[in-house]
Amino acid sequence: MGNTATVVAEHLRAAGVGRVFAYPGDPIIELMEAMRALDVEVVLGGREGTAVFMAEAHAMVTGRPGACLSTLGPGSTSIVNGVAAATWDRVPLLAISGQVDAGREDVITHQVVDHKLLFSPVTKWAGRIHPQSVDTVLRKALRLSVAERPGAVHLTGSAQAFAAQVSDVVVTPPPLDGAAGGLRVHRAPGGPDPAELLGSARRPVLLAGAGASRCGASDALIRLAEAAGVPVVVSPMAKGVFPENHPCFAGVLDMACNQVLWDFLADSDLVVTAGFDPVELIRPWSLRTPVLHIDTTPNTDQIYPSDCEVVGDVSASLDWLADGWRGEPRRSETDIAAHRDRLRTAYYAGRVSGRLNPTDVIDVVRAAAPDETVVTCDVGSHKLLVGQGWQTRHPRSVLMSNGLSSMGFGLPGAVGAQLALGETPVVALVGDGGFAMAATELRLAAARQLRLAVVVFVDGSLNRIELKQQALGYPSTATRLDDIDLVTLAGSMGCDGVRVTSVSELEKATAGLAGLTRPLLIEARIDPAQYEAQF
CATH class of the missing domain: 3.40.50.970 (Thiamin diphosphate (ThDP)-binding fold, Pyr/PP domains)
Structure with missing residues (x-):
């Protein structure tokens, strides 16, 4: 297999990460060479802070983890903002920073920053690359970055560690599908199930978020919206998950014309949140409207109360509701179009x-x-x-x-x-x-x-x-x-x-x-x- 750097590069290539964005430094020279040798392109950014944004956007469009490299000291501190952005934007990202050799880290002060302390608050995990555990560490880092909800993982490695020879490793990437499998329904004792909640609503609204995009829920959203006559509002990072020329499209929450959207939601008698992530909220949630929570994760944020949750793949959850729909469409296209006219007037x-x-x-x-x-x-x-x-x-x-x-x-x-x-x-x-x-x-x-x-x-x-x-x-x-x-x-x-x-x-x-x-x-x-x- 070769050295530790080669194992890292092999893992990235096996995971479909064919390009990393970097600003070089002494500790990562061996790693960059291993990537070059394995046809993993290394793209030089103007500085570390922009290279990490390139990696984030690369991940946004590909659905695969983005990757960035920095050196030690100021190189590592310069990527903190972009790493935090990936975590809060729910984008899978693997950031690797160089460091002095382990034997000197506790006694050298020049350019030495404790990466564990620096990155733990802004990542899902901050780990270390070591020759004896590099295979496990890379598998964990990649899997964790895409697991719901996705985000950034940071790894630290030294020149000594990257150059060290390792035993033969068969590089096998972990599953990189972040969506949860199976559906679980949680509801208050004696309370209505999801189908009953939706079926009894007269003015329901679908609020789709980034989780719906990650689950590829566009077709399911369209199917449920058309079957039940439900308008669809989306969050900004979910734009496009529901086509904006569709008769059921009702606007984007917490952008311009914000009050028009919140009034529209307040006028509903049920909000069905489909992969909606409160991390995007600019304005506090003040609705008293009941919420049916549908997401890959339980409603642990509790930004809004929800007595009924469907936890699992968002697309499968919406399809399940559409399969069980037996009522008449709840809102006419004319009514939704009138709302869009109000939104358009406010926009201009x-x-x-x-x-x-x-x-x-x-x-x-x-x-x-x-x-x-x-x-x-x-x-x-x-x-x-x-x-x-x-x-x-x-x-x-x-x-x-x-x-x-x-x-x-x-x-x-x-x-x-x-x-x-x-x-x-x-x-x-x-x-x-x-x-x-x-x-x-x-x-x-x-x-x-x-x-x-x-x-x-x-x-x-x-x-x-x-x-x-x-x-x-x-x-x-x-x-x-x-x-x-x-x-x-x-x-x-x-x-x-x-x-x-x-x-x-x-x-x-x-x-x-x-x-x-x-x-x-x-x-x-x-x-x-x-x-x-x-x-």
């Missing part, structure tokens, strides 16, 4: 005539992008509008950090997604603040000849915080951004760049999105006034 509130509004940018780019386009979205005021307004019909087609909600994800996320998807178009929708955190990754996109488009909403502000300062009567403090010529910046990194200030200019700039030959950056100079009406 605050537009300034003759200016480039945030919703104009979303509408124009969506119209120009091919249907199968995957979009990554950074965090900021624009995210709330993208989450509600970008229409998609496909699962895993809108990628965002909405558990940890970390700025800086959008651009490196787009690079990671595009590397995984090949010919599928990718668009990054980012604010100028989030873009500044990761701008140099444009150079990697150009070097790899990626055909992605990066649209930057430029308003010179950290708008979400500035609006809150204004609401409190405070002046803008540390929320105004210095102006940058993004077109010149794009050109210096081998990308095309264009500045737009109107809808017509943006339509012209996006006319060729389907035929890009290298990265395109669009500097969209927006009027932020619409944000005030929205939030």
